[in-house]
Amino acid sequence: MKSAVDHLLDLVAIPSVSSMSNRSVIDYALAELNPTAWSIQLYAYRDAAGIEKVNLLATTGARVAELLLVCHTDTVPFDSAWPEAVNPKVRNGKLYGRGSCDVKGYLACILAAVSELDVRRLSKPLAILLTADEEIGCVGAKYIAGKNAIRSRYAIVGEPTGLRPVRAGKGYALAEIVVRGKEAHSAFPARGRSAIYDGARVVARLEQVAKKLAARKNADFDPPYTTLNVGLIRGGTAKNIVPGECRITVEWRPVPGVDPNWPAMLIQEELARLKRRYPGFDAQLDVQRMDPTFDPSSTDALATLVQSLARRRPATVAFGTEAAHLRSLTTETIVFGPGNMETAHKTGEFVPTAELNKCVEILKKVIERLCGPSDHYA
Ligand SMILES: [Zn+2]
Known part of the structure; x- marks a missing residue:
């Protein structure tokens, strides 16, 4: 019987960067799931580039599960100069490779755990959901939630949390502010309008917005407030042209309890203020992504059980996870897994x-506590 380390060595050797099809990882999992114990449903779609992506749902019983184990199958890209990325190695108790931590490690643990138990003897249904395209916006999880493909009382969504049960997470929003000016020869600046000067005014206001956001605290998080970042700024075409356009990329990570739209409203207010103060000022906010917060469940039975087994305190995370998108399918959800996101x-x-x-x-x-009894080991 393969250990989690054996599975992980196999899984890391199957590259599954989000831009590629994840089919080979799904096929690997399919081969490991005992066909007499699991009924399998595949939910495939084609991404914007026409590449096939597959979500796998495996259940031991009815469509309403007691426990659902969720894991994404894609990874972020890797540097081609890193030979271990898809040739994993174990050194000094650490397994190196792309996806080893995020999050094929958890997938390897699921496969090892369900092969070591006789899941046919469970009295309540267990389910496994393997998703595609998590790293590029939780596309697979949203697809499954939209299809209402499964319901479960409890769910454990895999992400590296150092084996701490995570009960809540920040949301994520991404927006671009397009500032328009008027191009002119730089020898005659008065004939144009610098989009970069106007853009700088916007950036200064964004810093004030970030301060306002920081004033509303949620002590469960580190840092304990909604953060905002101006990550990119792009403007102008040449040193001797008054710039006609400036684009500012801004993201924010709302804490549960804060309306994720609130930062957008504050930014709109600031843009309106600038427009009144500087005649001819022209800037537009375009919100491109708005992922919900992962709000804590009203029960904490699963978190408490995992806490007692792992001997790790419950926590929150500042990164987005599929848990926020799958909340409608479950009563209590935690995020949990081996490794450290850092x-x-x-x-x-x-x-x-x-x-x-x-x-x-x-x-x-x-599994045994929630879906048992399974007195018999395979
Ligand atoms: Zn992940």
Whole structure:
């Protein structure tokens, strides 16, 4: 029987960057799930580039599960100069490779846990959902939620949390502000209008908006407020042309309890103020993405159970997860998994093998406690 480390070595060797099809990872999982125990449904779609993406739903019983284990199958891209990215290695108790931590490690744990239990003997249904395209906007999870493909009382969404049960997470919003000026020869600035000067006024106001956001606290988070970042600024065409356009990319991560639209409203107010103060000022806010916050569930039975097994305190996360999109399908959801998100999304990504093994033990106990009895080991 394969261990979680064995599975993870196999899984990292199957590249599944979001731009590629995830079909090979799904096929790997299919081959590992005992066909006499699981009924399988595939939800495939084509992405904007026409590439096939597949979500897998496996259930041991009815369409209403007691426990749902969710894991995404795609990874962020990797540097071609990093040889271990898809040739994983174990060194000093760490397994290195792209996706080892985010989040094929958790997938490996699910596969090991369900093969070590005889899931046919569970008295309440267990389900597994493997999704596509999480790293580019939780596309697969949204697809499954839109189809109402499954319902479950409890759900554990995999992400590297250092085996802490995570009960809530910040939302995510992305917007672009387009500032329009008027081009002119730089020797005659009065004949034009600099979009960069106007853009600088916008940026200064955005800093004030960030301060307003920081005043509304949610003590469950670090930092304990909605953050805002001006990540990109692009403007002008040449050194001797008064710039005609300036584009500012801004994101914010709302805490639960704050309307995710509130920052957009504050930005609109500031743009209107600038328009009154500077005649001819022209700027437009275009919100491109608005992912909901992951609000804490009203019950905490699952979080408490995982906390007692993992001996780790419940936490919150500042990054977006599929949990926010799948909340409508479940009563209580936590985010949980081996590894630390700070080692993910970069060259040298790894997961500690001891955490993989511990995660398998925790998953087996959670499955037995919630879906049991399973007195018989396969
Ligand atoms: Zn992830």
